Amino acid sequence: xxLDVAYLxxxxxxxxxSQYDEKLKGIEDTWRAFTDSATKTKSSWDADLPRIKIRVxxxxxxxxxxxxxxxxxLAKRELGLISDKDYETxxxxxxxxxxxxxxxxxxxxxxxxxxEMRVLYLWARALTREYxxxxxxxxxxxxxxxxxxxGRIDEETYAKMKxxxxxxxxxxxxxNLLSPSDKS
Numbered sequence: 087x088x089l090d091v092a093y094l095x096x097x098x099x100x101x102x103x104s105q106y107d108e109k110l111k112g113i114e115d116t117w118r119a120f121t122d123s124a125t126k127t128k129s130s131w132d133a134d135l136p137r138i139k140i141r142v143x144x145x146x147x148x149x150x151x152x153x154x155x156x157x158x159x160l161a162k163r164e165l166g167l168i169s170d171k172d173y174e175t176x177x178x179x180x181x182x183x184x185x186x187x188x189x190x191x192x193x194x195x196x197x198x199x200x201x202e203m204r205v206l207y208l209w210a211r212a213l214t215r216e217y218x219x220x221x222x223x224x225x226x227x228x229x230x231x232x233x234x235x236x237g238r239i240d241e242e243t244y245a246k247m248k249x250x251x252x253x254x255x256x257x258x259x260x261x262n263l264l265s266p267s268d269k270s
Contacts, residue, residue: 125212127205
Protein backbone atom coordinates (compact mmCIF):
# COMPACT_ATOMS: atom_id res chain seq x y z
CA UNK A 87 0.00 0.00 0.00
CA UNK A 88 2.82 2.39 0.71
CA LEU A 89 4.07 2.01 -2.88
CA ASP A 90 0.66 3.11 -4.18
CA VAL A 91 0.84 6.21 -1.99
CA ALA A 92 4.36 6.91 -3.22
CA TYR A 93 3.31 6.62 -6.87
CA LEU A 94 0.31 8.84 -6.22
CA UNK A 95 2.47 11.40 -4.42
CA UNK A 96 5.11 11.34 -7.16
CA UNK A 97 2.52 11.79 -9.88
CA UNK A 98 0.82 14.68 -8.08
CA UNK A 99 4.15 16.38 -7.31
CA UNK A 100 5.32 16.05 -10.92
CA UNK A 101 2.01 17.47 -12.17
CA UNK A 102 2.06 20.45 -9.76
CA UNK A 103 5.72 21.23 -10.42
CA SER A 104 5.19 20.94 -14.17
CA GLN A 105 2.27 23.41 -13.97
CA TYR A 106 4.43 25.94 -12.13
CA ASP A 107 7.31 25.39 -14.53
CA GLU A 108 4.98 26.23 -17.45
CA LYS A 109 3.57 29.28 -15.65
CA LEU A 110 7.08 30.54 -14.92
CA LYS A 111 8.15 30.03 -18.54
CA GLY A 112 5.16 32.13 -19.64
CA ILE A 113 6.09 34.86 -17.14
CA GLU A 114 9.72 34.78 -18.30
CA ASP A 115 8.64 35.13 -21.96
CA THR A 116 6.37 38.05 -21.04
CA TRP A 117 9.19 39.59 -19.00
CA ARG A 118 11.59 39.33 -21.95
CA ALA A 119 9.05 41.08 -24.16
CA PHE A 120 8.61 43.80 -21.50
CA THR A 121 12.35 44.35 -21.08
CA ASP A 122 12.89 44.54 -24.84
CA SER A 123 10.03 47.01 -25.24
CA ALA A 124 11.12 49.18 -22.30
CA THR A 125 14.74 49.26 -23.49
CA LYS A 126 13.73 50.16 -27.05
CA THR A 127 11.35 52.86 -25.80
CA LYS A 128 14.11 54.40 -23.67
CA SER A 129 16.52 54.38 -26.60
CA SER A 130 13.90 56.00 -28.79
CA TRP A 131 13.08 58.59 -26.11
CA ASP A 132 16.76 59.42 -25.65
CA ALA A 133 17.09 59.91 -29.42
CA ASP A 134 13.97 62.11 -29.64
CA LEU A 135 14.61 64.17 -26.50
CA PRO A 136 16.96 66.72 -28.14
CA ARG A 137 14.36 67.41 -30.83
CA ILE A 138 11.64 67.74 -28.18
CA LYS A 139 13.77 70.18 -26.19
CA ILE A 140 14.41 72.26 -29.32
CA ARG A 141 10.66 72.53 -29.91
CA VAL A 142 10.05 73.52 -26.28
CA UNK A 143 12.76 76.18 -26.58
CA UNK A 144 11.14 77.43 -29.77
CA UNK A 145 7.82 77.83 -27.95
CA UNK A 146 9.56 79.64 -25.09
CA UNK A 147 11.18 81.98 -27.63
CA UNK A 148 7.78 82.72 -29.19
CA UNK A 149 6.39 83.65 -25.77
CA UNK A 150 9.41 85.87 -25.08
CA UNK A 151 9.08 87.47 -28.51
CA UNK A 152 5.43 88.28 -27.84
CA UNK A 153 6.38 89.82 -24.49
CA UNK A 154 8.95 92.01 -26.24
CA UNK A 155 6.28 93.08 -28.74
CA UNK A 156 4.15 94.09 -25.80
CA UNK A 157 7.04 96.18 -24.43
CA UNK A 158 7.42 97.83 -27.84
CA UNK A 159 3.71 98.65 -27.84
CA LEU A 160 4.05 100.27 -24.43
CA ALA A 161 7.01 102.33 -25.62
CA LYS A 162 5.07 103.45 -28.70
CA ARG A 163 2.16 104.52 -26.50
CA GLU A 164 4.44 106.41 -24.15
CA LEU A 165 6.02 108.19 -27.13
CA GLY A 166 2.59 109.04 -28.48
CA LEU A 167 3.00 106.92 -31.62
CA ILE A 168 -0.22 105.01 -30.93
CA SER A 169 -3.37 105.98 -29.05
CA ASP A 170 -4.31 104.60 -25.66
CA LYS A 171 -7.29 102.85 -27.24
CA ASP A 172 -5.13 101.14 -29.89
CA TYR A 173 -2.61 100.23 -27.21
CA GLU A 174 -5.28 98.63 -25.02
CA THR A 175 -6.70 96.64 -27.95
CA UNK A 176 -3.33 95.46 -29.27
CA UNK A 177 -1.96 94.79 -25.80
CA UNK A 178 -5.02 92.70 -24.87
CA UNK A 179 -4.64 90.64 -28.06
CA UNK A 180 -0.95 90.06 -27.38
CA UNK A 181 -1.60 89.14 -23.75
CA UNK A 182 -4.25 86.64 -24.87
CA UNK A 183 -1.71 85.03 -27.24
CA UNK A 184 0.99 85.07 -24.56
CA UNK A 185 -1.34 83.38 -22.07
CA UNK A 186 -2.47 80.82 -24.65
CA UNK A 187 1.07 79.85 -25.65
CA UNK A 188 2.31 79.89 -22.05
CA UNK A 189 -0.49 77.55 -20.97
CA UNK A 190 0.28 75.18 -23.84
CA UNK A 191 3.99 75.36 -23.08
CA UNK A 192 3.39 74.62 -19.39
CA UNK A 193 1.09 71.68 -20.22
CA UNK A 194 3.57 70.26 -22.73
CA UNK A 195 6.46 70.69 -20.28
CA UNK A 196 4.51 68.81 -17.60
CA UNK A 197 3.65 66.06 -20.08
CA UNK A 198 7.28 65.83 -21.18
CA UNK A 199 8.44 65.49 -17.55
CA UNK A 200 5.77 62.86 -16.88
CA UNK A 201 6.79 60.83 -19.91
CA GLU A 202 10.47 61.16 -19.00
CA MET A 203 9.78 59.76 -15.53
CA ARG A 204 7.60 56.93 -16.87
CA VAL A 205 10.23 55.95 -19.45
CA LEU A 206 12.97 55.99 -16.80
CA TYR A 207 10.83 54.03 -14.34
CA LEU A 208 9.95 51.30 -16.84
CA TRP A 209 13.54 51.16 -18.13
CA ALA A 210 14.83 50.78 -14.56
CA ARG A 211 12.34 47.99 -13.89
CA ALA A 212 13.46 46.25 -17.08
CA LEU A 213 17.15 46.17 -16.19
CA THR A 214 18.47 42.62 -16.02
CA ARG A 215 21.70 41.08 -14.82
CA GLU A 216 22.52 40.08 -18.40
CA TYR A 217 22.06 43.65 -19.63
CA UNK A 218 23.96 45.23 -16.74
CA UNK A 219 26.81 42.72 -17.03
CA UNK A 220 27.66 44.33 -20.39
CA UNK A 221 28.77 47.52 -18.64
CA UNK A 222 31.66 48.43 -16.41
CA UNK A 223 29.61 50.86 -14.33
CA UNK A 224 32.61 52.27 -12.46
CA UNK A 225 34.38 52.99 -15.76
CA UNK A 226 31.20 54.47 -17.24
CA UNK A 227 30.86 56.76 -14.24
CA UNK A 228 34.50 57.84 -14.61
CA UNK A 229 33.94 58.62 -18.31
CA UNK A 230 31.03 60.95 -17.62
CA UNK A 231 32.99 62.63 -14.81
CA UNK A 232 35.86 63.19 -17.26
CA UNK A 233 33.49 64.44 -19.98
CA UNK A 234 31.96 66.94 -17.55
CA UNK A 235 35.39 68.10 -16.35
CA UNK A 236 36.51 68.58 -19.96
CA GLY A 237 33.32 70.50 -20.80
CA ARG A 238 32.12 67.92 -23.36
CA ILE A 239 28.76 67.56 -21.62
CA ASP A 240 26.64 70.14 -19.81
CA GLU A 241 25.40 69.87 -16.22
CA GLU A 242 21.92 68.71 -17.24
CA THR A 243 23.30 65.85 -19.33
CA TYR A 244 25.78 64.97 -16.59
CA ALA A 245 23.04 64.86 -13.93
CA LYS A 246 20.81 62.69 -16.12
CA MET A 247 23.58 60.23 -16.96
CA LYS A 248 24.83 60.12 -13.37
CA UNK A 249 21.30 59.34 -12.17
CA UNK A 250 20.92 56.55 -14.73
CA UNK A 251 24.26 55.02 -13.73
CA UNK A 252 23.22 55.17 -10.07
CA UNK A 253 19.97 53.37 -10.95
CA UNK A 254 21.99 50.75 -12.83
CA UNK A 255 24.38 50.27 -9.89
CA UNK A 256 21.60 49.89 -7.34
CA UNK A 257 19.70 47.53 -9.61
CA UNK A 258 22.84 45.43 -10.11
CA UNK A 259 23.29 45.16 -6.35
CA UNK A 260 19.65 44.22 -5.82
CA UNK A 261 19.59 41.66 -8.62
CA ASN A 262 22.72 40.02 -7.23
CA LEU A 263 20.99 39.68 -3.87
CA LEU A 264 17.73 38.32 -5.28
CA SER A 265 18.68 36.32 -8.35
CA PRO A 266 18.07 32.60 -8.18
CA SER A 267 21.20 30.47 -8.30
CA ASP A 268 22.32 29.20 -11.67
CA LYS A 269 20.60 26.02 -12.82
CA SER A 270 22.73 22.92 -12.51
